[in-house]
Amino acid sequence: MRVVAAMSGGVDSAVAAARMVEAGHEVVGVHLALSQNAATLRESARGCCTIEDAGDARRVADMIGIPFYVWDMAARFKQDVVDDFIAEYAAGRTPNPCLRCNEKIKFAALLDKALALGFDAVATGHYAQIVQGRSGVPELHRAVDMGKDQSYVLGVLDAHQLARSYFPLGDTTKAQIRQEAAARGFYVAAKPDSHDICFIADGDTRKWLTERLGERPGDIIDADGTTVGRHGGAYGFTVGQRRGLRLGQPASGGEPRYVVEVQPRTNTVVVATGDLLGVDVIAGDHARWCGPPPTGVVSVGAQVRAHGEEVPATAWADGKLVEVRLQRRIRGVAPGQSVVLYEGTRVLGSATIARAGTATAAIGPNSSDPTGKAAASGVPAAG
Amino acid sequence: MLPEAIEAMTAQMAKVGNASSLHTSGRLGRRVVEESREAIAQDMGARPSEVLFTSGGTESDNLAIKGTYWARRDADPRRVRILVSMVEHHAVLDCVDFLQAHEGAKVTRLEVDHFGRVRPETVRAAIESDPEGVALVSVMWANNEVGTVQPIVEIAALCHEFGIPVHSDAVQAVGQVEVDFAASGLDLMSISGHKIGGPQGVGALLARRDATLVPLTHGGGQERQVRSGSLDVPAIRGFAVAMRHATSHRVVGAQRLVGLRDKLIRGAQDAGFGVQVTGDWEPGDCVRRLPGNAHLLVPGCDGDSLLYLLDAAGVQCSTGSACQAGVPQPSHVLLAMGMSEHTARGALRLTLGHTSTDADVDAFLAALPAAVERAQRAQVATSPKQTR
Numbered sequence: 157m158r159v160v161a162a163m164s165g166g167v168d169s170a171v172a173a174a175r176m177v178e179a180g181h182e183v184v185g186v187h188l189a190l191s192q193n194a195a196t197l198r199e200s201a202r203g204c205c206t207i208e209d210a211g212d213a214r215r216v217a218d219m220i221g222i223p224f225y226v227w228d229m230a231a232r233f234k235q236d237v238v239d240d241f242i243a244e245y246a247a248g249r250t251p252n253p254c255l256r257c258n259e260k261i262k263f264a265a266l267l268d269k270a271l272a273l274g275f276d277a278v279a280t281g282h283y284a285q286i287v288q289g290r291s292g293v294p295e296l297h298r299a300v301d302m303g304k305d306q307s308y309v310l311g312v313l314d315a316h317q318l319a320r321s322y323f324p325l326g327d328t329t330k331a332q333i334r335q336e337a338a339a340r341g342f343y344v345a346a347k348p349d350s351h352d353i354c355f356i357a358d359g360d361t362r363k364w365l366t367e368r369l370g371e372r373p374g375d376i377i378d379a380d381g382t383t384v385g386r387h388g389g390a391y392g393f394t395v396g397q398r399r400g401l402r403l404g405q406p407a408s409g410g411e412p413r414y415v416v417e418v419q420p421r422t423n424t425v426v427v428a429t430g431d432l433l434g435v436d437v438i439a440g441d442h443a444r445w446c447g448p449p450p451t452g453v454v455s456v457g458a459q460v461r462a463h464g465e466e467v468p469a470t471a472w473a474d475g476k477l478v479e480v481r482l483q484r485r486i487r488g489v490a491p492g493q494s495v496v497l498y499e500g501t502r503v504l505g506s507a508t509i510a511r512a513g514t515a516t517a518a519i520g521p522n523s524s525d526p527t528g529k530a531a532a533s534g535v536p537a538a539g
Numbered sequence: 540m541l542p543e544a545i546e547a548m549t550a551q552m553a554k555v556g557n558a559s560s561l562h563t564s565g566r567l568g569r570r571v572v573e574e575s576r577e578a579i580a581q582d583m584g585a586r587p588s589e590v591l592f593t594s595g596g597t598e599s600d601n602l603a604i605k606g607t608y609w610a611r612r613d614a615d616p617r618r619v620r621i622l623v624s625m626v627e628h629h630a631v632l633d634c635v636d637f638l639q640a641h642e643g644a645k646v647t648r649l650e651v652d653h654f655g656r657v658r659p660e661t662v663r664a665a666i667e668s669d670p671e672g673v674a675l676v677s678v679m680w681a682n683n684e685v686g687t688v689q690p691i692v693e694i695a696a697l698c699h700e701f702g703i704p705v706h707s708d709a710v711q712a713v714g715q716v717e718v719d720f721a722a723s724g725l726d727l728m729s730i731s732g733h734k735i736g737g738p739q740g741v742g743a744l745l746a747r748r749d750a751t752l753v754p755l756t757h758g759g760g761q762e763r764q765v766r767s768g769s770l771d772v773p774a775i776r777g778f779a780v781a782m783r784h785a786t787s788h789r790v791v792g793a794q795r796l797v798g799l800r801d802k803l804i805r806g807a808q809d810a811g812f813g814v815q816v817t818g819d820w821e822p823g824d825c826v827r828r829l830p831g832n833a834h835l836l837v838p839g840c841d842g843d844s845l846l847y848l849l850d851a852a853g854v855q856c857s858t859g860s861a862c863q864a865g866v867p868q869p870s871h872v873l874l875a876m877g878m879s880e881h882t883a884r885g886a887l888r889l890t891l892g893h894t895s896t897d898a899d900v901d902a903f904l905a906a907l908p909a910a911v912e913r914a915q916r917a918q919v920a921t922s923p924k925q926t927r
Contacts, residue, residue, distance in 0.1 A: 184847070225847055227921075235923045268920030273844060273913050 158182045159322065160270040161279045162262060163217065163224070165209030167337045167344045168281030168325055170216040174340055175324040176279045177220050184275070185217035185224040188266060190233040191355065212344050219341065229265055236260035238355055245365055245391040248420035249492025252309070252462070253353055255506075259312035259444070267320060277320045282306045285326030286318055287502075289447070294318040296446045296503040301329040308462045311496035311506035312444045362392040362400070374423035376401060378413070379432060390423045395512075396433060396488025403427070414487075434485030437515050440478040440495050440507025449473050450504060457498040458482060460489050460509065471497050471504075478507040485514065541736035541781050548738060548777035558770045559759060568772045575779035582786040583730065584719035585745050591762045592775055595742035596710040597630040598755075599729035602744050602766065603706040604634045604677060606752030607727065608644060611674040611704070613753070618674040622665050624649045624657045624689070625875035626682050628708055632871070635677075649678070654819040655687040655876045662694050670701045677705070680712035680728075684872045684888055685818035686832025688716055695724035704750060710734055710742070714785030715793065715829045726750045732774065736893065737781030741774035792893060796830035797823060799891050799900050803833045806904040812911045813838045817873065817886070831891040836878075837911055840885045841921075844914035849887075852906035854899075856889045 161173035163185045176183045187210045210226055217224035237257050244251035267278045283299035284307040296318055299305040313321065325333055337345035356364045369391055376385035385403045387393065392400075397415040414433050417426040438458070443449070450473050457466035458480050468483040480495055489512040497504040551571060556564030558572045573587070580587040593599045604621070611618045621635050625648045638644035647665045649657050657678050666673055676698050681688045691707055698705045706727035712718050714735040720728055727750055731742035746752060746765075758767030801822045807814045815836045819827045837845060842858030849856055858870075873883040889903065 223847075223850065225843065227843065229921060231923045232921060265921050269844070269917045272916035272920050273848060 157276040158184075158274065159277050159279050160184055160186050160266070160275050161222070162266060162281075163187050163213035164281070164350070165212035165216075165344065165347075166281065166350060167334060167342065167347050168283070168330075169213070170281070170342050170344055171333050171337050171340070172279055172281040172322075172324045173216065173222065174220045174342075176322060177222060179324070181279075183220075183222045183279070185213060185222050186266070186270075187213045187224070187226045188233075188261070189226050189228045190230055190261075212347070216342055216344065227266070227269065229261055232265045233257070233261055233355075236265075241353075242365065242368055244492050246369055246420065247492075248390060248418035250394040250490035251492045252494055253355075254309045254462070255312050255494055258309055263313055263317040263321060267317065271320070277322055279322035279324060281325055282310060282323045283325055283330070284310050284323045284503075285501075286321065286323055293447050297326070298498070298501040298503075299323075299326045304330045306462075307498075307503050308459055308464075308494075308496050311446070311494060311503050313446060314444060315447055318446060362389075365389070365391055372423055374425070376403065376425045376427055379416075379426070379428045384413075384427065387425050390418050390420055390425050393418050393425050395490040401425075401427060418491075430487065433487040435487075435489045435512040435514055436482040436485045437513055438480040438482070438489060438495050438509055439511045440480065441476055441510045442508040443473060443476050443478045443505060444507070445473075445505035446503050447505075454499075454504075456480070456504060457500075459496045459498065460486065461493055466498060469497075476507075480507075481515065540733075540738060540777070541784055543784060544737050544777040544781040547780040548773045551773035551776045554772075556772070558772050559761060568770075571772055571776050572770055575775045578779045579730075579743060579782050582782050583713075583728075583745060584721045584723075586721075586748070588748060588763070589720070589745050591744045591746055591766050592770055592778075593742050593744055593766060594740055594771075595733070596628075596708065596729050596731035599731070599742050599744040600628070600630040600677075600706075600708055601634050602752060602755055603727040603729060603746070604631065604675065605638065605755060606765065607675045607704055607706065607750070608638055608642070609753035610751040614751075615671075617672050619643055620645050620647060620669060620673040622647045622649055622662065622673060622676040624651060624678045626651050626655050626657075626684075626687075626872045627677065627679050628683055628710070631677055631679070631708055644674070645672070651875050653876055655682050655685050655817075655872060656819065657689055657694065659690055659693040659697055663697050666698070666701055666703065670703070673701065673703045675704045675706060678707055680707045680709035680718065681716060681829050682818070682872060683711045684870055684886075685834045685876070686711075686829035687818045688712070688827055688829065691723050691725065695726075699724060711829060713782070714789055715796075715831060716826065717789075720745050732778040732781060735781045735785035737778040738774045741771055741778045743778075788893070793825045793830040796891050796895070797825045799895055799897065800830060800833050802897075803889060803891070803900045803903060804835070806900070807833075807835050807907060810904070810907050810911070812908070814911075817876070831895070833889040833891065835887045835889070836882060837885040837887055837914070838882075839918055840911060840914040841918050842884060842886045844917045845885075845887050845910055848910035848913055849903070849906055852902070852910065854903045854906050856887055856903075858886055858888065 159176050159181045161176055161183050163169045163173055173185055214224050237253050240256055241251050241253050270278055283304040285297040287295045287297050289295040293315055298307045334345055352359050372389040374387055374390055375383045376387050378384050393415045395415055398412055411429040413427040413429055415425055416428045416432055453470050453472045456469050456471045458469040459466045467486055469480050471480045491509050493509050494506045495509055496506040556568035558568040576590045577587045580590050621644050623631055623635050635646045639646045649661050651657050678689050678694050680691055695705045704726040707725050708729045709718055710731040713730050726747045728745040733739040752765050754765045756767045761767050804816045817834045817836055846858055869880040869883040
């Protein structure tokens with residue numbers, strides 16, 4: 157096969173590319189330039205788009221003897237990931253840009269360009285596994301290293317994309333990959349893992365958003381509608397957040413309070429004590445399925461954030477809409493994040509969280525029943 | 540590299556001796572340097588004392604521009620203006636940007652016509668706005684991307700009407716078109732080893748004896764006290780051998796390259812994709828455009844996709860000048876010639892040299908249709924769009 161190995165300059169994609177070469181594929185290394193004005197040197201463990209990173213990737217490509225190119229996807233990345241990120245926060249949601257990048261850039265723009273140029277597939281250093289299912293349809297599964305498993309951020313891939321993707325690291329632990337990189341003589345073997353959002357260099361998301369959306373002071377209210385504080389912009393808050401609220405007085409019971417709802421239209425942040433934070437019904441939209449969409453009510457495991465725990469649930473899909481009923485309440489379910497559905501280790505698909513609540517109560521003082529739409533559709537209660 | 544240059548260089552590498560030393564081996568090294576200096580001077584129409592060895596074209600450009608700027612400003616503090624063409628190499632553009640940012644220089648970037656050529660009247664008008672304030676003028680001999688040869692003699696003559704020194708980066712021109720330093724009227728001219736089949740890492744600045752330069756490096760006082768540092772004797776020897784070969788074979792070589800170039804351009808235009816040639820091209824001409832330069836615009840393609848596809852088919856070319864991060868940027872030369880960023884993205888630069896053959900051109904023309912067809916699809920896949 158003729159394969160594009162996406163090479164960030166990190167240890168994982170370096171080993172992935174080397175493994176593809178050893179498997180006998182005709183491999184070309186490609187580094188994606190995602191920033192229009194990349195910095196020269198890495199300054200932190202964030203990001204993967206400095207000139208130094210491109211140089212690291214090129215050095216590995218030279219060592220394993222493959223051609224190497226830098227493809228400029230900065231314009232697409234800005235439109236599909238960065239601008240989407242800002243718009244989502246402005247709308248009171250908490251987006252996951254890594255998922256969006258996989259959906260729109262790595263397994264769309266990059267894959268499409270590779271296919272147009274005559275390649276058959278794209279290989280990345282993601283920790284996940286593709287297994288050929290009984291019907292010959294590729295299935296996406298969790299990695300063997302559950303500490304590094306990245307199947308969550310790949311839950312947006314459809315069967316067409318999976319059939320043209322390779323994840324050569326899914327069967328190996330991260331520790332072993334570092335050892336393998338060192339044994340191959342890659343000097344990136346000890347390079348720190350990247351984390352956080354690659355386009356926010358100092359990791360301060362709220363400051364970054366404020367620079368783009370401006371100060372928008374508004375009220376922080378409690379579940380009774382009483383104003384308990386002020387904020388500089390509702391977009392800077394995420395459901396489940398406790399820090400940075402700067403509330404003058406504690407709740408009557410002395411318990412800490414958390415964000416339970418962000419209301420962009422009125423620029424209001426709603427806080428409550430932890431017991432009001434738990435939800436067990438999630439309404440999702442923008443559903444993407446890794447194979448055929450499930451029919452009827454199916455038993456699944458649901459995961460609502462990267463590296464979050466998987467909770468037993470039932471799911472019911474209707475076109476692009478999904479309702480997930482969890483078997484127990486969980487906290488910090490933020491609209492805009494994705495709920496990824498598993499069957500064993502297999503990823504069924506994902507949806508963007510539109511609303512979350514409880515099967516018995518509504519969540520905010522001003523909100524209508526957040527699950528009303530799904531409940532009205534006659535979904536049987538989860539058992 | 541040219542085999543004769545490799546041979547001369549490797550023979551010299553086996554010999555010890557710092558050309559600045561007075562002992563026997565040092566004298567032998569010095570003799571090689573001076574013979575090389577005399578040979579290069581003869582080939583370039585210069586005097587031996589006008590040849591200052593450097594590490595290459597970039598250093599020569601920096602020494603010429605910064606050295607002249609500082610010397611001229613020291614002599615008269617009003618002289619802070621630098622005039623350069625918009626299509627210069629980055630070794631010149633980034634150098635004047637530095638002087639603008641840190642040394643109070645006022646830079647005028649001279650516009651070019653749609654061939655990428657600086658018109659002498661543009662230079663004159665720029666000077667006349669404040670002639671006493673001009674420290675120097677720098678215009679390249681021939682453009683590295685689109686091959687356009689500049690009217691250097693006219694520009695040098697008009698600058699001298701105002702007593703202003705003129706520099707030209709002739710790295711691309713040597714060995715391709717006739718370059719005669721004395722006849723050009725230039726005060727300063729940059730040349731480089733690796734563009735003429737010599738080693739990388741060596742070049743020279745030709746500087747008239749009356750050109751005053753403030754040194755960039757200080758130390759042992761080599762090279763007219765302007766460029767301190769022990770000389771790289773083997774590289775200088777290889778440079779001189781390559782220069783002699785390039786200039787003595789130039790006329791015959793240029794006629795052959797023009798034939799290949801014209802065939803390549805005609806073939807690409809006839810391929811049916813709306814391929815256009817940029818710059819000043821007339822079949823058979825070897826004076827107005829570098830003989831070995833073919834620069835094409837392929838509509839609806841990213842140059843880097845074409846580069847990959849052609850490379851995979853065994854044809855090595857480039858999209859513009861190589862850049863640090865490998866991220867393709869629209870060429871400043873094409874933008875200066877009035878092209879849109881979108882059009883400039885489809886640029887493909889093919890350079891023909893002494894190893895290029897008729898079969899190479901045939902191979903390129905055979906690979907082109909499939910490459911264009913795929914590259915056009917790839918551009919559709921990566922362009923920002925409204926919905927997906």
